[in-house]
Amino acid sequence: MNSQVDFPLSREAQRLKRSMMRQLIAVTARPDIISFAGGLPAPELLPVEAWSECSQRVLKDEGAKALQYGPPFPPLQAALAELMQARGVAVEPDQVFITSGCQQGLHIAGRLLMDADSAVVLDQYVFPGVRQAFGGFDRDLREVPTHVERGFDLDALEEATSPQRGPAPRAIINVPDFHNPLGTSLSEEARVRLVALARERNLALVEDDPYGLLRFSGEALLPLVGRAPERTIYLGSFSKLVAPALRTGWMIAPAGLTEESVDLESSAWIQRSLADFLHAGRLEPHLAQVRTTYRQRRDRMTTALETHFPASARFSRPQGGMFIWVELDDHYDTLALLPEVVEAGVAYIPGAAFSSEGGHNTMRLNFSNASPERIDEGMAILGQALRERMPA
Ligand SMILES: Cc1ncc(COP(=O)(O)O)c(C=O)c1O
Numbered sequence: 001m002n003s004q005v006d007f008p009l010s011r012e013a014q015r016l017k018r019s020m021m022r023q024l025i026a027v028t029a030r031p032d033i034i035s036f037a038g039g040l041p042a043p044e045l046l047p048v049e050a051w052s053e054c055s056q057r058v059l060k061d062e063g064a065k066a067l068q069y070g071p072p073f074p075p076l077q078a079a080l081a082e083l084m085q086a087r088g089v090a091v092e093p094d095q096v097f098i099t100s101g102c103q104q105g106l107h108i109a110g111r112l113l114m115d116a117d118s119a120v121v122l123d124q125y126v127f128p129g130v131r132q133a134f135g136g137f138d139r140d141l142r143e144v145p146t147h148v149e150r151g152f153d154l155d156a157l158e159e160a161t162s163p164q165r166g167p168a169p170r171a172i173i174n175v176p177d178f179h180n181p182l183g184t185s186l187s188e189e190a191r192v193r194l195v196a197l198a199r200e201r202n203l204a205l206v207e208d209d210p211y212g213l214l215r216f217s218g219e220a221l222l223p224l225v226g227r228a229p230e231r232t233i234y235l236g237s238f239s240k241l242v243a244p245a246l247r248t249g250w251m252i253a254p255a256g257l258t259e260e261s262v263d264l265e266s267s268a269w270i271q272r273s274l275a276d277f278l279h280a281g282r283l284e285p286h287l288a289q290v291r292t293t294y295r296q297r298r299d300r301m302t303t304a305l306e307t308h309f310p311a312s313a314r315f316s317r318p319q320g321g322m323f324i325w326v327e328l329d330d331h332y333d334t335l336a337l338l339p340e341v342v343e344a345g346v347a348y349i350p351g352a353a354f355s356s357e358g359g360h361n362t363m364r365l366n367f368s369n370a371s372p373e374r375i376d377e378g379m380a381i382l383g384q385a386l387r388e389r390m391p392a
Pocket residue numbers: 039100101102103104127129175179180208210236237238239244248249
């Protein structure tokens with residue numbers, strides 16, 4: 001922590017370190033760098049004009065209401081219930097709570113589920129916001145090893161939740177579709193087993209789902225909330241579907257839980273504009289374009305991985321989302337390599353940024369933000385740097 005702080009801080013605050021990811025993303029935001037580091041949507045696809053029309057119309061027609069405090073906007077709740085119903089999840093509009101994104105949803109879930117010394121189960125590699133939301137000084141974050149193609153290791157999950165491991169954890173946190181950072185999705189069998197385990201051991205499921213609607217290949221599977229609504233806290237977000245700056249998402253939780261427990265007021269203007277965007281049928285054509293573009297970029301990056309990376313590299317083959325996870329041979333150190341490749345004009349996130357320990361030979365590559373030509377160029381530079389470090 002900053003040594004100029006001249007007042008007492010919580011034990012948790014004293015332990016806070018600046019997130020490695022934030023630091024890296026700041027370095028790699030330079031326009032001359034081909035960045036596979038951030039989790040940013042393709043900038044040229046952000047729906048600037050459509051959003052401008054919807055938000056201006058709302059201001060013009062409902063200005064005073066849009067700029068006032070306001071409860072969750074019923075037409076937005078109804079549109080979101082419809083969106084979930086289209087994915088096979090039976091949900092009523094009044095079960096949909098508006099949040100300011102999945103990150104706020106994670107914090108709310110943490111508040112609802114965790115006491116000062118509770119345990120929770122998560123993947124070995126997670127989006128850092130999960131640790132922020134569920135971690136705490138005396139809390140037990142039980143990590144489960146992950147597989148580069150399958151995600152969560154379900155056998156290890158059983159072990160991590162078994163009574164021999166100590167007090168029962170409160171919840172299992174997961175991203176079943178297009179995991180960040182792994183890019184993996186849970187199979188049908190894994191979902192069935194996960195839900196059965198949660199029921200058997202009386203655990204909540206936190207389904208963090210910012211990417212579920214970004215599927216560009218393979219078959220869509222029913223979200224966990226559609227399988228076990230009575231024990232799932234589901235979190236959706238418009239950050240990757242429309243634009244991160246809207247800071248709006250939604251939460252579905254068992255009836256009666258959220259209403260009394262949390263304050264979920266988010267911007268009335270953004271909520272009304274989003275309702276307008278959805279009711280005008282602007283989401284689907286936008287998503288169709290995003291999916292086509294991301295599929296092309298995923299293909300381009302996968303081909304480049306096969307062409308330029310050492311043949312021993314293992315990597316995930318995402319069917320949606322924004323990320324590919326790469327595991328290299330043990331002698332590679334992706335954190336040590338990064339400054340050198342940034343110098344050569346490319347950036348990625350070392351896998352260690354997502355774990356509490358380990359992951360020195362792994363990296364996360366984002367494929368949504370760079371053009372296909374920049375993907376080719378950047379991957380060739382990265383592959384060259386890795387091949388130069390192959391043992392003779
Ligand atoms: C897995 C995961 N959860 C939560 C978030 C936070 O998203 P939001 O912008 O909706 O707060 C992200 C953002 O990248 C994410 O990847």
